[in-house]
Amino acid sequence: MDLEVYVERTRIGPCFVCAFLTGNPEYPHTTVxxxxxxxAFLDRWPTVPGKVLVAPKVHVEHVVRDxxxxxxxxxxxxxxxIAFAVEAVCEPERxxxxxxxxxxxxxxxxxxxxALPVGVPYAEQQFHALMTENGVLTLSPEQAAPMAARLREAVIARGVLKPG
Structure with a gap:
């Protein structure tokens, strides 16, 4: 991951969620x-296994006002x-x-x-574990698809959310 390119893209590029939802090939994500x-979709640059992003489909910018x-x-x-599904699949410490x-x-x-994996030393938890500057995991499409499928199955198994 080129952090400098990523930051520039987030600031001047299109909305990454809206681009993903409209099928823009430059913004691919694997839907969970x-x-x-x-x-809910897998993070393209996860810092921990099974990291998922969740967004409203409508472009909303402020969690309180909008x-x-x-x-x-x-x-x-x-x-x-989605968090319950991540916990079921990844079995995190937190x-x-x-x-x-x-x-x-x-x-x-x-x-x-x-999902913070079990056994991560305390000094490498919390913000440290979440910062892309400390490294990202590379998932090929062949690795992402089974992870998304396991997460989807866990969501469906709980029976609370209805696909739409």
């Missing part, structure tokens, strides 16, 4: 699960169910849930669901 309003209470609750239920981005880059609201 989607319903009528939300999508969502009414019902939309916020539906989004958070979706995030929670699952991190966080939302990043700003008006300056990666503006489309999205949540990161990151």
């Amino acid at each position: 699960f989607e319903d009528a309003d939300h999508v 969502l009414d209470e019902a939309a916020y609750s539906r989004l958070m239920l979706f995030v929670r169910e 699952t991190y849930l966080y939302s990043l981005g700003s008006q300056q880059g990666n503006a489309h609201l999205h949540w990161h669901v990151a």
